[in-house]
Amino acid sequence: MIKLALALIKRLIIGVATDKNKRSKFLTLLESIVVGILLLLFAPLAVFMSMGEIEPPSVDVQFDKAAFLSQLTPEQxxxxxxxxxxxxxxxxxxxARGLQEQTIKAQLIYMSYFDGNRITDFAGYADHFTQNDEQLIYSLNSDYSLDIDYDEFRRTYTLVMNSTINEYMFTDRYTKNSADLAAWCRNAVASGWGFDDYCIGERTGENNLRCTSNIGLITGYLRYNADSSSFTDDFISLYYTEQGSIDTIPDIQGVGVFNGTDFGVYIGGGEVVFSSAIGGCVEQQALEYGNWKSWCTFDAVNYPQEVWDRVNELHSEEENEGE
Incomplete structure (x- = not known):
């Protein structure tokens, strides 16, 4: 049954990825029933089997896990x-390896491609996820004798991630902090968020995909409640302070970058994430390739002491130069 469910879901996801007419309805349906990895796997199967066809209903679907399980055999x-x-x-x-952000990826790959090949060394499995996605798929195929198609994996993973917001990316669900802001931005890239001047991470448009404006990428994080998995109705203005020229930026995830018009978020490793009206999506690029002029801190975000030490150091240098 697990293999049948996964095969059907993968066919649905890959199929609607290129069919705009089906995509919006399917994503709306998927959003309502993706609650944890089990619901991701089994709820769509129950819904589509009950309909007898692959056309989502026009009414909201509520998935009752207990009722669903009661219809299964003890073996199932x-x-x-x-x-x-x-x-x-x-x-x-x-x-345990500090790779919480990639938890859904690890679960999805395991439950999609390891059917009949259940493993017990999950620590060893987790170690593979320190690589980029291409290296990851290559090493999994090699070490576990799998045949994962990279392009199929990316289509499936991006669409699944776009249907929800990764609950595993937060290090502190109750404090708006720089590390989680960076994780939020990495997640927006991995989930294929588009650009929309009026969005902060909601799903919208004919494709029903998550979108955000340039400033909304940051204020969306500030407005997101991880406990309720929803955005607050409070309007939040983005207040920031330019701290120095871009060549003085500290290597701290979550500090902002600014070009005089648009903002980006530094995510470490020399990389910046920003929502681009020109590109039409949330993009990631090397810091050196952007036209960033300065780095900044956002008033509503908590930063580690290293950031303020850097600020004080720059202020001291300016004072010494003025003497």
């Missing part, structure tokens, strides 16, 4: 329990 329920246990083991292994 045991399969689902095993999947749940493996999903938790993967989450724990990823957290």
């Amino acid at each position: 329920q045991a399969d689902i329990s095993a999947v749940e246990a493996d999903g938790r083991a993967i989450a724990d292994a990823m957290a």
Whole structure:
């Protein structure tokens, strides 16, 4: 059953990825029933099988996990329990290695491609996710004798991630901090967010994809409530302070960059994420390739002491030059 569910879902995801007429309805349906990795896998199967066709209904779908499980045989329920246990083991292994942001990726790959090849060394599995995606797929194929198609994986993963907001990316769900702002921006890139002047991360438009404006990429994080998985209705203005020229930027994730008009967020490793009206999406690029003039801090974001030490250092240098 697990293999059948996964095969059907992958066909649906890949199919609607290039069909605009089906995409909007399917994503609306998927959003309402993706609650954890099990619901991602089994709810669509239950819905589509009950309809007898692949055309989502026009009414909201509520997935009742208990009712669904009650219709399964003991063996099928045991399969689902095993999947749940493996999903938790993967989450724990990823957290132990500081790779929480990639938890859904690790769960999705395992549950999509390891059917009949259940593993027990989840620590070793988690170690593969320190690489970029191309290296990751190559090493998984090599080490586990799999045949994962990279392009298929990217289409599936991007669409799945776009249907929800990654709950595993936050290091502190209750404090608006620079590390989580950087994680928020990395997630927007990985999830294929588009550009829209009036959005902060909501799903909109004919494709029903998540979009954000340039400033909205930052204020969306500030307005997002991780507990309720929703954006607050409070309007938030983006207040910032330019701290120095771009060549003085500290290597701290979550500091802002500014070109006089648009903002970006430095995510470490010499990389910046920003929402681009020209590109029509959230983009990631090397800091050196952008036309960034200065770096800044955002007033509503908590930064580590290293940032303020850098600010004080720059102020001292300016004072010494003025003497």
